[in-house]
Amino acid sequence: MADSNSLFYLFLLFSFSIFTSGVEAGAKDAPYVGINIGTDVSDLLSPEDLVTFLQSQKISHIRLYDSNADILKALSHTKIRVMISVPNNQLIAIGSSNTTAATWVQRNVVAFYPQTLITSISVGDEVFTTNPSSAPILLPAIESLYNSLVASNLHNDIKISTPHAASIILDTFPPSQAFFNQTLTPFLLPLLQFLSRTKAPLMMNFYPYYVFMQNKGVVPLDNSLFRPLTPSKEMVDPNTLLHYSNVLDAMIDAAYFSMKNLNVSDVVVLVTESGWPSIGDSKEPYATIDNADTYNSNLIRHVFDRSGTPLHPELTSSVYIYELFNEDLRANPVSEAHWGLFYGNSTPVYLLHVSGTGTFLGNDTTNQTYCVVMDDVDSKTLQAALDWACGPGRANCSEIQPGENCYQPNNVKNHASYAFDSYYQKQDRASGSCDFNGVAMITTTDPSQGSCIFPGSKRFGTNKTSEVGTATNTPMTSGEVGHLRRRRKKPTVQWYNPVILLVLLARIWL
Ligand SMILES: *[C@@H]1O[C@H](CO)[C@@H](O)[C@H](O)[C@H]1NC(C)=O
Ligand SMILES: *[C@@H]1O[C@H](CO)[C@@H](O)[C@H](O)[C@H]1NC(C)=O
Ligand SMILES: *[C@@H]1O[C@H](CO)[C@@H](O)[C@H](O)[C@H]1NC(C)=O
Ligand SMILES: *[C@@H]1O[C@H](CO)[C@@H](O)[C@H](O)[C@H]1NC(C)=O
Ligand SMILES: *[C@@H]1O[C@H](CO)[C@@H](O)[C@H](O)[C@H]1NC(C)=O
Ligand SMILES: *[C@@H]1O[C@H](CO)[C@@H](O)[C@H](O)[C@H]1NC(C)=O
Ligand SMILES: *[C@@H]1O[C@H](CO)[C@@H](O)[C@H](O)[C@H]1NC(C)=O
DSSP states (O other): OHHHHHHHHHHHHHHHHTOOSOOOTTTTSOOOEEEEEOOOOTTOOOHHHHHHHHHHTTOOEEEESSOOHHHHHHTTTSSOEEEEEEOGGGHHHHHTOHHHHHHHHIIIIITTTTTSEEEEEEESSSHHHHOGGGHHHHHHHHHHHHHHHHHTTOTTTSEEEOEEEGGGEESOBSGGGOEEOGGGHHHHHHHHHHHHHHTOOEEEEOOHHHHHHHTTTTSOHHHHTTOOOOGGGSEEOTTTOOEESSHHHHHHHHHHHHHHHTTOOSOOEEEEEEOOOSOOOTTOTTOOHHHHHHHHHHHHHHHHHTOOOSSOTTOOOOEEESOSBOOTTOOSSGGGGOOOSBOTTSOBSSOOOOTTSTTSSTTOOOOOOEEEEOSSOOHHHHHHHHHHHHTTTOOOOGGGSTTSTTOOSOSHHHHHHHHHHHHHHHTTTOTTSSOTTTTEEEESSOOOBTTBOOTTOSOTTOOOOOTTOOOOOOOOOTTTSOSSOOSOSSOOOOOBOHHHHHHHHHHHHO
8 A cells, every 4th residue: 555655646746747837927917807798688788887887896807798889889998808709600700711800800809999998809609518510610710810910910919719618628626637628639739829829818617516516425515615614625636735625726727737738838727707696496406695695705805815726826817707697588597597796787686795805896885794504414413503502602592482583493403593693793703703513604695584683684673575586587588599609508527537546546557
């Protein structure tokens, strides 16, 4: 055993040492949080109101899924930086004719720049996975657009790349063993070389939500939501011994290792989509307001922390949140229409908790958190914690006594949540005061229900219904949606392949 271990670590050292030349490009630019703007919204703001809204929310970077002329015009003379997109259905036309590409750049870029700060172009979306027949035309389209930018001398200001689904990376965890699906190498390698040559980023759509959903039991919810972890819950890459406390960082590092496998080491990763849905059907029980708020708030903080990834602490990827608005016109599953931070009329779906990140997103006003019971805790442990809170912890447990407002539903989980929250608020929400041997968690959603008002709630007995509100779904008209094919639908993220460890060991032995 000792023998194989030392061989194993020898291999680790080796795999470490081949990863020498760091990724430098872009490291000096401050990372930012941008937001995707999908427009399948029944009551979309006018372009002018949209821009006013973006400014009021201090949103500095946006991505459009097309190059809507009215929005680009409304953005002129603002400081908002915009990534425009070439929809998949225009790839063939652009990729097979330099004239078409030149016309596209004239119409959609030159006509607006520099009054409108177009900073990048995403060409197609997840082409390798959703539109594989267009794969051969993708790089020609990108190069043709690039050549047109060069002709207008805009190629240094405007970067061109193409967003990929996470599923082009196989065996994401441990990141050091991740690699791109080799079937794609004939297209991917020249693409990466183009990105390297033009100092453009590798655009990736990374959804820890789907990783969690497809790997339940392997990937804990806390890691997916960037919740603070005890070291024992961190995922360790056995090759590099790097500790991963969240899924997104592991995905980003998997992309760096995958590029390294193709000898590309100077292209940075830009996360063009990431988010968490706030409502789903019974198959998506983790699509909740609370989880969405937690994910997006923590994601924003993580980017502004500038702590990079375990592999590249010096390099923090910028991220575009998916997405600004709930797109009520999008087809099933239910979650498809509930990725937004705001409803189409600009009312927030939930209030993000991102204090400490400057003025980004003006609606971070409540600054309130509550302490409640985690899911899936056994009731014996819970009862012990409840007894402690109401006893030595001196929580105010009067409301959970029989006949009082928070007695119903009469179960240990409900009572413990109340007691934990009372303790937590009495401690002024001090860090560490919501733990209870690991059975409690902090939430931004007010747990009050009906006449049961939790400590810390701003409701004070007013009969306000839950902030969520029931989304009034406009029925979908099938003809209207889908011509702009975008994103994920059943992305399968191959997370972990235990066999590969054995294969690697075998290779060393032989
Ligand atoms: C487009 O222009 C490039 C560079 O000038 C050239 O190599 C390529 O053959 C042209 N493509 C087409 C389809 O004409
Ligand atoms: C790799 O890509 C090919 C071509 O798109 C696809 O058919 C295949 O299923 C992918 N392999 C895996 C393991 O996802
Ligand atoms: C990467 O570099 C190694 C060592 O120089 C070489 O053996 C390998 O073929 C290269 N791989 C690619 C995809 O270029
Ligand atoms: C959100 O912020 C905007 C601009 O600061 C403000 O007009 C709006 O009332 C806020 N909404 C909520 C719910 O706080
Ligand atoms: C938010 O709450 C924390 C802890 O309760 C407090 O230290 C901080 O000053 C508050 N921030 C704002 C903006 O109210
Ligand atoms: C305990 O909570 C109840 C209900 O909110 C309140 O009326 C009572 O004054 C509290 N008791 C103490 C000691 O704070
Ligand atoms: C509280 O809300 C419920 C449901 O909306 C309503 O039936 C009830 O009359 C309200 N009670 C008070 C005191 O406002």
